[in-house]
Amino acid sequence: MSDQSDQSNNNFDKDGNKKPPQPGVSNNKVPEEELALTKSVGSKGLSSFFSSLMAILVGLVVGVIILMIANPSNAGQGLIAILRGGMTGSPTALGQSVATSIPIIMTGLSVAFAYKAGLFNIGASGQFMIGGVFAVYVAIKGTMIPDSILWLVCMLAAMVGGAIWGSVPGILKAYFKVNEVITSIMMNYIGMYTAKIIIERTIYDSRYARAQNVPLRAQIPTLGLNTRFPGTNLNISLLLCIVFCVIIFIISSRTVFGYELTAVGLNPDASRYAGINSKRTVIIAMMIAGAMSGLGAYMMYLGGTGVYMDTKEIVASQGFNGIPVALLAMNHPIGVFFTGLFIGHITIGGENLQLYGYSKEIIDMIIAVIIYCAAFSLILKQLLGRIIQGKFRINRQKPRGPAPQGPGRYMHPEETEVSS
C-alpha cells in the first residue's frame, strides 16, 4: 500500500510540473489514499478479468436453470446456442454479431469514460440518437461535400451532435450542481423528440415512416472487407472501434487530462484544491462521452446494415445497453471492447435460442445476472486484496478530519448538505 501511495504522489508531482505547481498542496492526503486504492484495482487487470469471468459463469448457470424451467428437453441445445452466439459457421451470423456489438461498445465506452470523472452517464441514449440524426442529416443533405471525405464529415457530425447533448448534463452539473443522472434522463427524452422533429421536418421518408436511405457514397468505407468475408456487410467500423477504445484508454490513463479526470472523479474538492479546474474537466468529460455515444449511432446507421432512424417514440436501447458493457469491463476502455463483443455475441445467441422455442429475453436475464454478480465481485476482490496486504480497513477516512462522511461517487460532495 505504501509504495502505491508514493507512486500516486509522483504522479501528482509530474502533473504539478505541467500545471502551475502549487507547493505544499501536492502533499494533500485526501486523494492519495483513494487513488492508491483505485490504482491497486487498475493494476490488477488479471484479477478483474477473473472476477468478470466468475460473474459470467454464474450468469450462465442461472441461464441454464431458466432454460430448464421453460423447457427441460431443449435446455442442452439452448445452452449451446447461447455459447456459440454468432459463431454458427455462417459469416452472416458472425457479421450480425459484430454489427450488434459495435454500437454498444461505443456507448459502453461513453459510460466508462464518464464514470472516470465520477459521472453516471445514463444519457448515452439521447447522445446516441442526436449523433445519429446529425450524421444521417449530413449524409443525405451534404451533396456539396466530396465523396472522399463525406464519411469523415458525417463522423464528425455524429461526434458534434453527441458532444452537444453530453455537454448539457455536464454544464448543469458543473455550474448548477444538478445531479447528472436526472438531467441525463431528461435529455434522453428531449433528444428522442428532437431527433424526431429533425427527421420529420427535413429527411423524412413518409412511405416507411422513417428517415430516408443513407446514400451509398456516405456509408462507412468497407476497404473490401465485405467482399473478403462474403455474406457480411463488414466495414471499417470495427477498426474505428478499436482505435477509439485505444484513444480513450490513452486519454484516461496516459494524459494530464485523464489524471485530472480521475482526481475529479475521486474527490472534486481535493482536485480543486490541487489546482484542477473541475468544472472544465466535468464538462469536457461529458462532451467526450457524448461524442463516443454519437459515434456508436454513426457506426450503426451509416454502416449499410439496413437499420434506419425511425420516428417511433422509443428511447434508443443501445444507450442503456452500454451500461452493462461498461460495468462488466469495470470501466476499462480496452475491456469495453471485449465485453461489448461478448454481449453482442450472446445477444445473437439469444436470437438463435428462438429456434428451440425459447424467448430471446432469456439473454437479457443472463446479462442482468452477470451485471448483478459483477456489482459485488469487484468488492470481494478488493476485500481479498486488502486481506492479503494486511490492511483491513484501517483509518481510511481519518485524513478528512472531524467529519467522516465521504461522498459517494454518485454525488458531488458539495451537494451533500446535511439537514433534517
Add this chain to the structure above:
Amino acid sequence: MTTIAFVVQQTMIFSIPLLIVAMGGMYSERSGVINVGLDGGMIMGAFTGTVFLNQMQGHMSGQGLLLLALLVSGLTGFLFTIFHAFASINLKANQVISGTAMNMFAPAFAVFAGRLLFGTQQVPFRDTFYIREVPLLGDIPILGPLLFQKAYITTYVGFLIFFFAWFVIQKTSFGLRLRACGEHPGAADTVGIDVQHMRWAGTLISGFLSGIGGLAFVVPTSTESNATVYGYGFLALAVMIFGQWRSFKILGAAFFFGLMKTVASAYSAIPGIKSLPIPATVYKMIPYIATLIVLIFMSKRSQAPAAEGIPYEKTGR
C-alpha cells in the same frame, strides 16, 4: 371548469404512480441505499398485478380486486428488491450497478414469464375499476369534479400512501432512525441503531412501493401490461431528486411533472393551446425541458442524504 377538471383528472393519472414510486425511492435513499432499480420494481409489480387481475377477474371484480392486486404488486416489488438490498447492504456492492441489473432483469423476466404463461408478452385485463363518480363526495361543488369523478381508486391509495409514508419517516422514531442511517450511519450505530436493519427496511419499503406504483401506472393508462412502464421508474427517480428527498417537495414535484405531462399529451383538448402553430412533438418535450429549467433554478443546494451510496462497515470505527 370542465377543462380544469379534465386537466386535474389527467394529471392524477400521471402523478400518482410517480408520487408512490418516488416516495419509495425516498425511503431507500434516506436510509442510505441508492435504488436506481425502481423501474425494474415497477415492471415486476405491474406484471404480477396484471397476471393476478387476469386470473381473478372471472371470480371477482371492482375495487376489491384492484386493491388485492395492488397488494400482490407491492409484495412482488418487495421480494424483487431483496436481491438489491442483499447486494448493496450485505455484500457492499456498487448500488448503481446492482440497481441497473434489476432494471435489466425485470422487463426480460416479464416478457419471458408472459410468454411462458400466456403465449404473448401482453397480459390483458378487464378494466372494471373506473370510478365515474364517487357517491356523495362526487357531488361536492368544486372538489367533486376535481377529485371524485372519473378517477381510479389508485389516486386515493396514492394519497393515503403519501401521508402515511410522510408520517412514518418524519414523525416516528422509526423514521428518525432510518434518516439517521442515511445521514450519519456511524453516529446512528453508536446510539444503538442497527444500521443494516434500517437500510434493509428502507430498501424493502422502496421495493414495495415501486411494485404498487407499477400497477397504479398500468391500470389507468391501459388494459394490458406489456413488460414496460415507459421509463416511469427513471422519471420517479428524477421526481425524487427534483423533490430534494423530502416528502412534500416530492408531492409538488410529482404534480408539477404530471401537469406538464398532461399538457403535453392532452394539449389538443385544452382550448387556447390547440390553436398555437407548434408541432405536436414540441409539446411532448415540455415536461422534460420544464423539469430541467426548474432544476437549474432550485438545485443550487441539494439535500441528498450524506451517506447515500456508501456501504456501512462497522469495523471501520
